[in-house]
Amino acid sequence: MVKSVLGVVGGSGVYDLPGLENAEWVWVESPWGDASDSVRIGYIDGLKTVFLPRHGRGHVHSPSTINYRANIDVLKRCGVTDLVSVSACGSLREDLAPGMFVLVDQFIDRTFSREKSFFGSGFVAHVSVAAPISPNLADSIEKAAKAEGLSYHRGGTYLVMEGPQFSSLAESELYRSWGCDVIGMTNMPEAKLAREAEICYASIAMITDYDSWHPDHGSVDIKAIVKVLHENASNAQRLVSRLAKDFPKERPACPVGSDTALDHAVLTAPDARDPELVSKLDAVARRILVQA
C-alpha cells in the first residue's frame, strides 16, 4: 500500500483551494528552476494536500513558459503521490457543453516549445505513457463528481496545443477528425513528467467553450471563457474538496504502473551517468537511486 498525499494543480481561474486546514504557502526550491508559485500545503479531513496554481497567483505564466519540470519536481519533494489537474478546456464535441467536467483518459501532445523530460544525456530513461491517466484516481474523481451532483463525462482525448493563440477553424476540424474530445494548452508535458516522477496523474477538463469548429459559436472568445470559469470555479473547488475528503489515506499500487515507472526505464550504466544530472534527480528518481 502507498500512503497517499494528494496534489492539485489549479489551472485558469483556480488559484487557491479553500477548505485546506492549517494551510500555509511554502516556497520550495527546485534544481529545475522556479515553480509557478509557492505551494499551499494543508490538510483536508486528515489527508495531506498540496495545491499549486499552474499559472501562478495573478496568472503570470503562459502555457509555453510554465516551468513544468520545476512544478512536478516541487510536488514530488512535497511527497505528492496522486496529482489531479483542473484545466479549462474547449470542447470538440457537441454533447460536451460548457460547464461540464470531462475526466479525460488520453492525450495527443502537439506542443513543441517545452522541456518534456527530466532525463537526457548522462541519464537516459524511457517511460511508457500508453495509459497516461491513473484509473483508480479517475475512479475517485468520478465518485466525487457523483457525490457533488456535477455534470461530468468519463473518458475522452485531450488535444494539447502549444498556444497561446486558439486554433484556426481548419486545425479545430482536424482535431475533431482525429477523434479528440477536448482541447487545451497545459496537460502536456505535465502528465509525462508526472509519470517520470512516478506520480499518479488524472485530469479534470472543465469545459469553458466550444472550440472554433462550432458553427453556432464562431471564434473562441476569451471573455466568454472567463465568464464560464467564474461560474464554475466554485464547482471545481467543491469537486476537489470532496475528492480529498473521501480519498483513501492509503491506496493500492497504481494498476498502470505509475508508482514504479522507473523500474526498468534507465538505460545509462551507473558508471556512465552524469553526476550533475543525477543530483538534480534526487527527488524525481529517489526511489531507484537509493536502491542502487
Ligand SMILES: CSC[C@H]1O[C@H](OP(=O)(O)O)[C@H](O)[C@@H]1O
Ligand atoms: C483561459 S483560456 C486558455 C488557458 O486556459 C487553460 O489553462 P489551464 O489548463 O491551466 O486551465 C488552457 O490550456 C490555456 O492555458
Ligand SMILES: Nc1ncnc2[nH]cnc12
Ligand atoms: N478552445 C480552447 N482551446 C485551447 N485552450 C482552451 N482553454 C479553454 N478553451 C480553450
